[in-house]
Amino acid sequence: MVSISLPWRMESQHERTADRYRAGVLKYAQMGYWDPDYEPKETDILALFRITPQDGVDPQEAAAAVAGESSTATWTVVWTDRLTAADVYRAKAYKVEPVPNSTEQYFASIAYDIDLFEPGSIANLTASIIGNVFGFKPLKALRLEDMRFPVAYVKTFDGPPTGIVVERERLDKFGRPLLGATTKPKLGLSGRNYGRVVYEALKGGLDFTKDDENINSQPFMHWRDRFGFVMEAVNRASAASGEVKGHYLNVTGATMEDVYERAEFAKELGSVVVMIDLVIGYTAIQSISKWARRNDMLLHLHRAGASTYTRQKNHGISFRVIAKWMRLAGVDHIHAGTVVGKLEGDPNTIRGFYNILREPYNPADLELGLHFDQDWAGMRKVMPVASGGIHAGQMHQLLTYLGDDVVLQFGGGTIGHPMGIQAGAIANRVALEAMVLARNEGRDIWNEGPDILAAAARTCQPLMAALDTWGEVTFDYTSTDTPDYVPTPTPA
Amino acid sequence: MTDTAAELDLDGALAETRVEELLTTLDTELVGLVPVKTRIREIAALLLIEKLRAQAALSAGPPSLHMSFTGNPGTGKTTVALRMAEILHRLGYVRKGHLVAVTRDDLVGQYIGHTAPKTKEVLKRAMGGVLFIDEAYFLYRPENERDYGQEAIEILLQVMENQRDDLVVILAGYKDRMGRFFASNPGMSSRIAHHVDFPDYAPEELEAIAGLMLGSMQYRLSADAERAFADYIARRRSQPNFANARSIRNALDRARLRQANRLVARRGSTLSRDDLMTIEADDILISRVFNEDADEARAPVGS
Amino acid sequence: MRLTQGTFSFLPDLTDDQIRAQIEYCLEQGWAMSIEYTDDPHPRNTYWEMHGNPMFDLHDAAGVMVELVDARATFPRHYIKVNAFDSTKGIESLRLSFIVHRPDPEPGFTLERHEVEGRHIRYTVRSYATDRPQGERYP
Numbered sequence: 001m002v003s004i005s006l007p008w009r010m011e012s013q014h015e016r017t018a019d020r021y022r023a024g025v026l027k028y029a030q031m032g033y034w035d036p037d038y039e040p041k042e043t044d045i046l047a048l049f050r051i052t053p054q055d056g057v058d059p060q061e062a063a064a065a066v067a068g069e070s071s072t073a074t075w076t077v078v079w080t081d082r083l084t085a086a087d088v089y090r091a092k093a094y095k096v097e098p099v100p101n102s103t104e105q106y107f108a109s110i111a112y113d114i115d116l117f118e119p120g121s122i123a124n125l126t127a128s129i130i131g132n133v134f135g136f137k138p139l140k141a142l143r144l145e146d147m148r149f150p151v152a153y154v155k156t157f158d159g160p161p162t163g164i165v166v167e168r169e170r171l172d173k174f175g176r177p178l179l180g181a182t183t184k185p186k187l188g189l190s191g192r193n194y195g196r197v198v199y200e201a202l203k204g205g206l207d208f209t210k211d212d213e214n215i216n217s218q219p220f221m222h223w224r225d226r227f228g229f230v231m232e233a234v235n236r237a238s239a240a241s242g243e244v245k246g247h248y249l250n251v252t253g254a255t256m257e258d259v260y261e262r263a264e265f266a267k268e269l270g271s272v273v274v275m276i277d278l279v280i281g282y283t284a285i286q287s288i289s290k291w292a293r294r295n296d297m298l299l300h301l302h303r304a305g306a307s308t309y310t311r312q313k314n315h316g317i318s319f320r321v322i323a324k325w326m327r328l329a330g331v332d333h334i335h336a337g338t339v340v341g342k343l344e345g346d347p348n349t350i351r352g353f354y355n356i357l358r359e360p361y362n363p364a365d366l367e368l369g370l371h372f373d374q375d376w377a378g379m380r381k382v383m384p385v386a387s388g389g390i391h392a393g394q395m396h397q398l399l400t401y402l403g404d405d406v407v408l409q410f411g412g413g414t415i416g417h418p419m420g421i422q423a424g425a426i427a428n429r430v431a432l433e434a435m436v437l438a439r440n441e442g443r444d445i446w447n448e449g450p451d452i453l454a455a456a457a458r459t460c461q462p463l464m465a466a467l468d469t470w471g472e473v474t475f476d477y478t479s480t481d482t483p484d485y486v487p488t489p490t491p492a
Numbered sequence: 493m494t495d496t497a498a499e500l501d502l503d504g505a506l507a508e509t510r511v512e513e514l515l516t517t518l519d520t521e522l523v524g525l526v527p528v529k530t531r532i533r534e535i536a537a538l539l540l541i542e543k544l545r546a547q548a549a550l551s552a553g554p555p556s557l558h559m560s561f562t563g564n565p566g567t568g569k570t571t572v573a574l575r576m577a578e579i580l581h582r583l584g585y586v587r588k589g590h591l592v593a594v595t596r597d598d599l600v601g602q603y604i605g606h607t608a609p610k611t612k613e614v615l616k617r618a619m620g621g622v623l624f625i626d627e628a629y630f631l632y633r634p635e636n637e638r639d640y641g642q643e644a645i646e647i648l649l650q651v652m653e654n655q656r657d658d659l660v661v662i663l664a665g666y667k668d669r670m671g672r673f674f675a676s677n678p679g680m681s682s683r684i685a686h687h688v689d690f691p692d693y694a695p696e697e698l699e700a701i702a703g704l705m706l707g708s709m710q711y712r713l714s715a716d717a718e719r720a721f722a723d724y725i726a727r728r729r730s731q732p733n734f735a736n737a738r739s740i741r742n743a744l745d746r747a748r749l750r751q752a753n754r755l756v757a758r759r760g761s762t763l764s765r766d767d768l769m770t771i772e773a774d775d776i777l778i779s780r781v782f783n784e785d786a787d788e789a790r791a792p793v794g795s
Numbered sequence: 796m797r798l799t800q801g802t803f804s805f806l807p808d809l810t811d812d813q814i815r816a817q818i819e820y821c822l823e824q825g826w827a828m829s830i831e832y833t834d835d836p837h838p839r840n841t842y843w844e845m846h847g848n849p850m851f852d853l854h855d856a857a858g859v860m861v862e863l864v865d866a867r868a869t870f871p872r873h874y875i876k877v878n879a880f881d882s883t884k885g886i887e888s889l890r891l892s893f894i895v896h897r898p899d900p901e902p903g904f905t906l907e908r909h910e911v912e913g914r915h916i917r918y919t920v921r922s923y924a925t926d927r928p929q930g931e932r933y934p
Contacts, residue, residue: 165888172838175802175879175891205805228916235918239906242798244838270918360885378885429805437803437813440820440891459807588854609847616862620855658857 021082028064028073032087038094040111046148047129048371049108050099052141052314062139063093063108069133071116088113100484105314107145107371119156122282122329130317141315147324148372155377157328161293163380164358164405167332170272170298171244173207176436177404179428180208180248182387182411187214191221195229197421201414202237202245204425208407211250213277213304223253223262231269248275248300248333256284263291273298273332278322279305282329289330300385301331311480318481320349320369323356326382333383339401341389346479347401357382358405366485383407391470392431392463396449399435408432418469423462430460505544509582511536518575522568523704524697531688532572532579535559539583556685557585557660558652560628560674562667563690566736569664570624572688576662577622586660588620596630599644607640611647619658628663629673645677652683693736698725702740706771711748716773727781743779750775796903798836801876801894811860814877814895818856821879826890827851828859829880830866832873834932837904837922846870849880863895872898872933898933 020031028034040046047070053062067073071091072081091112099105118124134142168174183189183197198209209230217223230247238245251262251274259280266274274297276288285301292299309316319336326334336353337345352368358381362374386402387409398408410428417424434456439445445452457464506512515533522529542555557580561569574591581589594614601607615623625631631641631648652661663670663680667689674681693701699722706712713721724743728734751771755763803809809817821828828850831843846866850858859877866875875896878889902923909917924932 165886169841169888172800172841172892174889175893205799231918232916235906235920238838239904239920240796242796242836242838242904243800268915381885426805433803433805437806437809437817441813441816442820456806587857590854612861613850616850616858617852617854619853619857619861655857655861658855 021077021079026077027061028068029061031064031068031073031077032090033067033071033073033093034060034064035092035094038092038111040094041113043114043150043152044111045114045117045125045150045153046372047110047112047144048146049110050141050143050145050314051106051108051139052104053106054138054140057138059096059098059106059108060093063096063106063110065136065138066108066133066142067091067093067110069136070110070128070131071112089116091116102484104140114150114153117153119153120158120286122286122325126282126325134315143313143315144317144321146318146369146371147321148374149324149328151375151377154328154375154379157330157379158289158293159327159330159379160299160332160382161289161330162296162298162332164383165381167298167383170296171207171246173244175404176432177399177402178207178383178407179205179425179432180210180385180387180407180409181206181414181425182210182212182409183215184212184411184415186212187218188220191225191229194221194226195233197415198230198247199233199237200421201425202234202247203240204414204422205241205429206245206410206414206425207243208246208248208273210248210300210409210411211275213250213252213302215250216252224265227262227265227269227271231271234271244272246272246298248273250275250277250302251288252277252280256287259284259288260291263288263295263297267295267297271297273300275300275302276331277302277304282325285326285329285331292332293330298332299330300333301326301335303335313481318369320352320356323353323382324374327357327376327379331382333385333407335387336384338386338388338390338398340394340397341386346482348483349479349481350401352483354384354402354406357384358403367483369483381405385409387411389473391473392427392466393450393453393471393473395431395435395453396445399432399439400446404436413466413470416469417462417466419462419465423465426460427462427466430456430463431466502540502544505540509540509584511540511579511582514575514579514582518572522571523700524693525568525572525690528568528572528688528690531686532576535576535686536579536583539580539585543583554656555585556683557656558684559660559662559686559688560670560684561662561664561688561690562670564666564692564734564736566738566740567690567692568737569690570626572690573622573624573662573664577660580622580660586621587658590618590621591624592618592621593624593626595626596641596644599625599631599648600640602640604640607643608647611644615647615651615659619655621659623659623661625661625663627665627669629665629669632673632677634676645680649679649683692729695722695725695729698729698736698740701737702744705741705744709748710769711744711771712769714770714772717771717776720773720776724776724779724781731781743776746779747771747775750778796901798874798894798897798901798903800836800838801892803893808897809893809895814863815856815860817891817893818859818877818879821891822853822856824879824881824890826879826881828853829878830859830862830875831878832866832870832875832896834873834898834929835922835925836874837925838920843874843876846875849878867896870896874898902933 049066051062051066053059072086072089091110093108093110095109097107099107116128130144181201183194201209227249230249234245234247249266249271251259251266253259253262263274276285278301289299306319306322310319310322323334323336334357336357337350339345339347339350348367349369352370355362355368360376362370364370364373383405385407386398390398390408390410391413414424414428415421417427431453434452435445438452453467457467515536518529518532539555561573563569570593577589577591580586592614598614599611601610631645633639633641648661702721728739754775755767799805818828830846832846833840833843847862853859874894876892876894879891881890904920904922907919907921909919911917
């Protein structure tokens with residue numbers, strides 16, 4: 001392994017090319033991976049890493065090492081570099097800045113030539129960017145904070161098979177967030193009982209119900225049992241309400257053949273949506289995305305496993321990068337945080353995620369954690385899903401933070417309703433519609449929200465009961481993943 | 493309600509609607525037009541008092557607000573209509589206060605069944621504000637009894653009567669033609685509450701308008717040019733197609749062209765800031781208006 | 796049954812003042828308004844009949860209300876909805892759509908199950924209203 005603190009030759013940067021490729025070990029910076037004068041090209045792929053160098057390691061050298069290890073370098077000089085246009089293929093660390101309020105962390109900006117990557121392949125992209133480099137010894141920790149993809153590269157991906165606009169047109173639902181719920185308990189229900197929960201929730205007024213991430217094909221319920229009973233429930237609820245309804249049938253399986261088989265069966269039964277877990281991997285996600293595009297199917301992604309590498313600020317990958325990869329890879333729904341619920345979520349950081357998924361163009365905005373301008377070049381938009389510990393009493397906060405284009409998933413908040421599942425669904429739908437109505441009328445829902453809900457509850461017993469049961473429940477913990485750049489208060 | 497309370501209400505209403513401010517704007521942005529400004533003040537006062545009377549549960553019935561603005565071209569009808577829309581908005585007689593300006597072509601269709609949707613579409617766009625119909629008498633063409641204009645008039649009348657809360661209609665045009673139009677359309681005439689006549693500008697008013705226009709463009713007339721321009725106005729007013737303020741603007745645009753030409757011809761010498769701002773008598777005297785032999789009827793509008 | 800398509804179907808029927816306020820909101824956003832009606836509210840009946848062309852460039856809800864009054868008078872036993880359309884690039888679709896008039900009673904739908912091979916079921920949602928010919932559906 002390389003030891004980059006060894007004393008090296010003292011030649012200037014102008015040393016002759018021959019010297020550069022003399023056998024031996026060079027500092028990464030000297031190999032050309034550090035270039036403070038480099039101006040990123042419009043077609044470059046850019047990455048921002050948070051690096052924590054080992055004690056005594058120069059941050060610029062550490063940044064150069066990250067650039068090297070995520071592109072062409074190995075630990076020693078190789079003469080075969082000279083058979084290539086090595087200057088082009090070498091990634092360039094072009095900027096290193098200390099992280100605000102930190103003594104040991106630095107932001108390193110690195111530019112990669114577009115030809116380092118296979119078009120339209122997240123697997124290839126990630127094999128470079130997060131391949132070997134995260135285990136690199138001279139760094140204590142490394143986090144991929146953000147990436148910028150040039151339009152030329154974005155255009156090599158199909159993106160979401162359906163997108164927010166077409167999803168709404170297909171479902172004929174406009175002007176409000178969609179409502180969903182995850183069937184509970186997560187595990188153990190038989191197919192017949194499972195379908196009962198789905199029917200009650202959809203008939204009550206939800207738009208979607210959902211398999212949980214670990215519902216696949218277990219002894220208590222094989223996947224075909226689930227699909228059959230669920231679709232009976234979906235269609236009954238649709239006939240009862242006159243609305244298009246759906247259930248995210250989780251088609252995650254052990255092999256890609258299983259995944260396709262399940263997806264085909266869901267399509268045969270007339271489902272409008274299928275679901276996968278992030279743990280099936282980037283290649284599998286892109287495969288099922290292409291299938292969904294061919295079959296006019298909404299594709300819901302549950303980010304199972306993401307928090308293992310997204311949550312801690314010093315090491316791993318920011319979810320904003322995962323969100324960008326998933327928009328490229330092509331999913332229609334992705335869980336992206338609630339702000340107010342039980343799972344991790346700082347308001348500004350979550351807004352950054354939502355902007356990545358929903359906007360045609362993201363201007364750099366450090367307060368939201370967005371370090372680069374990102375042009376999505378007409379790529380369809382991903383519907384974010386807010387799920388985990390949210391309830392009807394927070395409707396004004398959810399609508400203010402998350403806007404209209406989001407699926408609000410009230411699992412416990414529907415199924416745990418004291419008057420039953422239908423009542424739980426009614427409470428959520430009435431609370432939502434009342435809040436949207438009030439907002440459009442120009443009312444200040446942030447402050448008047450509880451009054452608006454109370455007024456709506458006067459003609460809706462289920463909402464009254466929901467507010468009595470959960471009205472006061474909050475999850476008020478400090479977030480771990482917060483923006484490093486906070487607005488400086490102006491002196492009064 | 494005591495007298496004192498009514499006084500307090502008046503001050504409050506004046507302050508709240510800030511209508512005084514608009515009338516002042518009207519005074520400063522439009523030269524002359526004293527009779528028009530007086531009429532507008534009267535109308536504003538009437539509407540304000542009507543509001544207070546309504547608060548005191550006194551009623552003379554819902555006020556009719558439709559108006560006719562008559563006068564020659566360039567006498568400020570559209571500008572006053574814009575301000576009128578704002579006044580009506582501030583006083584709460586229209587909800588939005590925008591102005592939709594149309595002519596016959598916007599209202600009347602080319603074939604059977606075309607006129608009603610066209611007129612209705614215009615009316616819907618004007619709702620919440622003021623519909624300004626320029627040369628409204630063209631809607632009525634008695635020489636052709638199958639003219640579709642009559643259909644537009646009927647729809648207008650219906651909305652003017654039934655949806656007084658939703659929009660105010662201002663009909664505009666030459667005074668004599670408007671008079672004949674009202675004579676043949678008593679239904680329309682009876683729905684117009686306020687007739688405002690816009691007189692032609694006096695020569696000194698036109699000079700003042702020229703001064704305002706030049707000031708806003710950062711030009712000025714030399715002393716000689718001022719005399720020349722007064723002469724120009726006297727001559728131009730007596731010519732056909734004179735369009736008041738509009739003719740003044742056109743004359744100034746031409747003078748600017750000539751000034752520029754004159755300055756460019758001085759190539760070789762240096763130009764001062766003063767040179768760039770000043771219009772000289774020559775820039776005005778070249779006008780065809782001063783050519784006695786010119787065929788006056790041939791002069792295009794505003795030459 | 797109560798048809799729950801549209802943005803506000805779970806609330807008590809909107810009053811004209813409430814409808815006006817929603818239209819005002821849409822106009823402030825710069826959206827175009829349209830009115831549509833149908834006697835076949837099947838969840839996948841995308842194309843309701845247009846009551847006139849979409850209305851562009853309105854400033855005030857009164858313009859839409861005029862058309863709504865007319866639509867209700869003409870089709871007292873149909874469903875009528877108000878739509879708002881946003882032409883912003885990347886959206887170019889409806890932004891709000893809500894029912895403002897419904898027949899009484901609302902006949903609803905039946906779920907037809909067609910049993911095919913292997914105990915599979917094919918589902919069809921059918922409007923009871925379409926049992927009768929167009930124009931005679933809501934006596």
